[in-house]
Amino acid sequence: MKVAPIIHTRTFSCDFNSEFLVRPECFMDSDIKWARKNVLGATGEIDGLQGIRWLIADNGKYRIAGVVGFLKTICLKCHLSETDKMKSEELFCDDKGRLVYAFIGVVIDKRQNFDYGSISLDYLWKIYLEEIGQIWKRTYQEVILKDFRDINAKSVVSKTSIESVIAGSKNLYETNAVSDYELFSDLLCNTGTNDFSFCSNILDFNMVKQSEFTFITTSQNIITRMTRENITKPSVISNEQPSQVITPTDVTEPFKTRETKKKVS
């Protein structure tokens, strides 16, 4: 599978770059804008984040997949050598002593790939160390542009059997650290699905309500509130690439879907 790294992070003394600190060389402004919108949708309410969030965004041309979380949390979940552990620990906090969080992911050019494999947290952390480790302490940061390269990624067979609930244009699943990654892998490897987005572990009601993700994993409380309140986000006219809403009938749906009686078309 050919992928290019994409990273949204701050460094020791430089704030977040609004055009990604690392991104594919071929990305145009419209691609950056699309990717950023999805990434910022996943980094919201970061202080309340327990664990990590998996993110996928697909616009028909590119598929982005990666993880959002505090570097310390991500790192603690990885299997690292002692040297990498020591290198990693330097990256946990910024110059003000605040924990640093990031989106670390890969971009798949859909025109060059026909089979997609899943990616692991270890692989993503390796990318972060490679790209950011060396420039961490710089006081002036420039965007790092990267080419696509081949990686070994195995396609996974769908394991998930969690039911989703539809609230407006969103498919809501109950969150769980294990099933979140399974859902992520399933969707990432699903070649038949286009124009969708997925974010796991969103536990803030406003964030779920306002997000434009088509697949979300969240708490049972929020699922109930969302279906009870029949919330739909009004369509917004914009010149961005239209985001098609996936319903179980028009895609190769990897998960079982339970429609609620209050479904809003």
Place this chain on the structure above:
Amino acid sequence: MIEGYTTIKNIAAKWGITPRRVQVMCSQEKIPGAVKFGRDWAIPINADKPEDGRITTGEYRNWQKKGEDNTMADTQITILGMSGAGKTCYLLGLYYKMGAGLRGYTITTDEDTDVQLRDRYARLCDVTLDMEKRFPAGTDNISKYEFDLQYGYNTIMSFDWVDYPGGLLDRKNSGNLEEYEDVKKAINNSSSLFICVDGSLLLGDDIDEKIDNVRDNCSNVINTFFTEYFKSNNELPPTAIIVTKYDVCKDDTDAEELCEIIEEAFSPFFVKNDNRKIVTIIPVSIGTNIMDNDCSGKMKPLNIHLPIFMGIWFALSKKIQAHVANIQKQEQTNASTISSLRDQKAREENKWIFKSKDEVQRLARRIQEAENNGKKQTQQMNYMLNAMADNSDKLIRELEKIPYVYINGERSSFSEIVK
């Protein structure tokens, strides 16, 4: 609802239009006498329906969206500060202090935002947490909040607040244009601006180095936004220079030195020229020793409410001025209607032939009605004016505690501004 006034819903039903349309008309000051209380509007019962000046061609598509983008709060207050200066902590400290209530004042927001903010300041309050977990992570996104400042559960004024990544100010137009413009719009629409100066820049003994620190890390970026503000508003906003983390630097920088540093680092604010400038310097802290290595300090905000009270007071003063102008306009309209009716009546009475007694009586009745309506309207508007003035007076009592106030570069006090 106050006597003689009705709600948006009732007036929408009366005029046969949507409540949203009435709300937009109110925001655009198209309904004479309409007054905003918190998030609600009070509209005179006898208000006339304004003409619909909307474009009915395709140009008007998506008008509701545009309307919704407009701030529905009474005012906007924006804090300018670089990354890590303490903007988010200030917001959390403010909500912590004001959420519980301070001398009858509270700040409220919607239920979900309340839960979210309380969860964040609960972490700030937890002395057992490590520093990295206790303090909020750096902001990478723009968050908009809507708050109400209440006194005894009565809303004095609603205000919008934007939290954004400090680095965005530095990047200006080089990054995401929409995000930058969002913040710039918030700045230019603000009735007051706050500048967040990181108190940790004021450590050490060398005053020149401290001035340079503030210049390099704050004023050189901030100043351009005031130039922009002046260009769009033709005046400078009342400005509070908030020195955050004051507990960290107070041993190295005493009050007088602090003023000296700020006066030097933000010198354009402290010169005397044609532009009226009202500037305050307010040292704030969310708790003593809260940033120590062992992070043992408790959350105990100091002066944190003063900037927001100042911002609200200035917005309220503007609202009072607008209301007074509205009353005068209304009185002039009434006087001119009555005068015209009197002329008509006099002409009728002076006729030699075809004089109509009925017409004279009808005109007399109309004059009486117009006089009564005018009196009633003035009474109602004065009632509201008094309520606003009363709120303003209550705020002044707190604002007199602001330690350093400058009017056109001269050290003064808040009571001088009120005069």
